Amino acid sequence: MRVAWMVAAAVAAVLASWAFNALVPPDYRFFTGSLGEIKRLRAEGAAITLDVDDHDFIPMVQPHLRKWIALYGRTFVYWTGARPNVCLADVNVVRQVLFDLTGLYPKNLMNPHVSRLLGKGLVLTDGDDWKRHRKVVHPAFNMDKLKMMTVTMSDCARSMMSEWEAQLPKSGGHVEVELSSRFEELTADVISHTAFGSSYDEGKRVFLAQKELQYLAFSTFFNVQIPALKYLPTEKNLRTWKLDKQVRSMLMDIIKTRLASKDNAGYGNDLLGLMLEACAPEHGETPVLSMDEIIDECKTFFFAGHDTTSHLLTWASFLLSTHPEWQDRLREEVRRECGDEVPTGDALNKLKLVNMFLLETLRLYGPVSLIQRKTGSDLDLGGVRVPEGAILTIPIAMIHRDKEVWGDDAGEFKPERFENGVTRAAKYTNALLSFSSGPRSCIGQNFAMIEAKAVVAMIVQRFALELSPKYVHAPMDVITLRPRHGLPMLLKRL
Template sequence: MEEVLLGMGLFSNSLHVPRALVPQMLAMTVSDCVGLMLADWEAKLEMNRGPVEIDISCQFEEVAADVISHVAFGRNHKEAKEVYLVQKELQFLAFNSIFNVLNLIPGFRYLPTKNNLKMHMLEKQVRSILMNIIKNRVNCKDTVGYGNDMLGIILNACAPEHVQNPLMSMEEIIEECKTFYLAGHETTAQLLTWTMFLLSTHSEWQEKLREEVVRECGKDIPTDDKLNNMKLVNMFILETLRLYGPVTNIQRKTGSNLELGGIKVPEGTILSTPIKTIHRDKELWGKDAEEFKPQRFENGVGRAAKHPYAFLPFSIGPRACIGQNFTMIEAKVVFAMILQRFSVSLSPNYVHAPMDVFTIRPRYGLQVVINSLQI
């Protein structure tokens, strides 16, 4: 399944798609989705005959949802977009329930309270949408195949309706779809948001990055080779991930008794890694750990801090995020396409108040002022 899920499960060699083409195909998918947003910006600028203010965080959530819908569900992307809307509401209900002291009572979440009934209804709705998409794929297999999107590849590998001992049950496939959709959308949307926040507050870097994008791509859509040549863009995104990484904490359960730093840890212990704290630790990153300095990644991730594994936005090791390449490609394409056409500055209406709702997001949105460029 590693090959199957490469790059967020986009394509596999089993479907006659060369591995080298995966980033290029993803870049084209992203450009199609973000192009609609940028066209809307251009229309607003033309109507206003000058700079306009927009809440870019909301728009990035839409773009990220469009991208993951196309990548994961292909021809069913419109139905899958409903999953984004439902899970968004479900996410906030779940987050709010964390702070309800009544949830500390054993079994309270099973009581028919208004909030619990709403969450149960939304969970059933998500499952129903995904089940219908999967059944439709299975029923159409003999005529149009499973497809070469993430869902199609999983079905080709597991085929729960056609193999005597499938690798995954239907329920497991549904859960995988929910996980990939939530993880592939939410984290990328917030990365794009904070990248644009830092871009709008560091005009000197905005000019450097635009020069690099124009030099490498001109007005063309960034392809795999061109994305790899954007060293400054890559450094900028990595520094954004250090300061405003969407995930602030990861947990792991020990599979056996072990010893860490002289401390004996029994099997089954939940270990928590505070990524946000590590990323701003002055002992690891220097006295300027709180400052925005993309050049710290000039010699690569392993040399950016005093410890080679101090950078953890995607975790590390065999349990590292399987979608990190997907996220980086999407972020670079969106970033480059914006720099090609627009200048961005922070709106005076913006209030800096990051909050943690499963991911780090701006509490009141990100209001920026955009202006058109003539390149």
């Protein structure tokens, strides 16, 4: 069987390279395509550590793309096994793909572990299914609802900070906290309360199981994807299936509790309530969402609703500690707009500097460093002939450092570039891709920004942040970008 696959892969590679007008595939090897070189460069990158004022983590995260863009330009083909993969690092070509409304560029569902992690929820569905799901969940993210959620967000943040404060007297007025794991718990607590009417403690086993699924999925990213393998009882598959079963059963428990608490007003107007209303028989013979679809959507929101935002908070805290002048500026702004009070939704709207600071954090340390699509038919992209079924890789982190797009200071931390808004920060509009762009952009971006603003504001109101000497600057990608060794931080009560 292995031999048959190798022959099929080789034939596919040769045929497809003809289709690409004989473009030379970078570092191509029989059967594995360019994956061997990707793994070699990434292994080299894993040994690197950076100075804290060096934001160029590309050699650790996307070293192959940097190497090949220098050789082949911003649009080129490489090979993940027998599958052609087109790197799209030109903002105009990226725009063409992300703003397409005709369904030419569906999501890439090749990795079965990612499908188990997120289910067929909003992130991975396409076409009419995606429209149906998005219509149901959209009202949960309108601005008025989000503003109301600020209270819950700040309650969760206050409870986290009370724990830090409780440790202060024992430790001489300052405390060292590993912030990245604390932020993971905080954002998990926030999404549990706001979207599911539950808490981190209740959902903890879902979050932990999903974290393991995330690491399992990423460990297969640079393997040749052979569709039939997903059915074999390999060690990774068995573990993935077991975790997936656990997640489903835990989510079903949360859903059953909500079903049992139905009153005259229905199931509640948070995300879970809206989905259950869409599944209820009163809505016609065919429910808008089936129970299986609700479970998949819960998987999506449990994961997407907390993991990314926690890393945004981690990198924002890192940058606050390494830029004390920005820490002072943000503190001054927060004190001016909110005094010592917990920020309200309206006050958060006035925090212009905090907003600029977070946008620059997203540019340099965006939690999602690349996104993918595939081609739904043969087509031309950026001058390259691409066959149906090719993967399209959009390297957000590379684009965010492109001097052509952001200017010569692209590698520097400069929140001022966002002074006149996101669209004027770069030479091209839609250059900031942290939440993606176009119809499939992040539905939770306002949620994430409000949460991040509230937490940053509350932290600078109470604490001065100083990076612990233990910190090692080594960003690492595990689907999302986080510090390899966590973020130990010294917090001093103001």
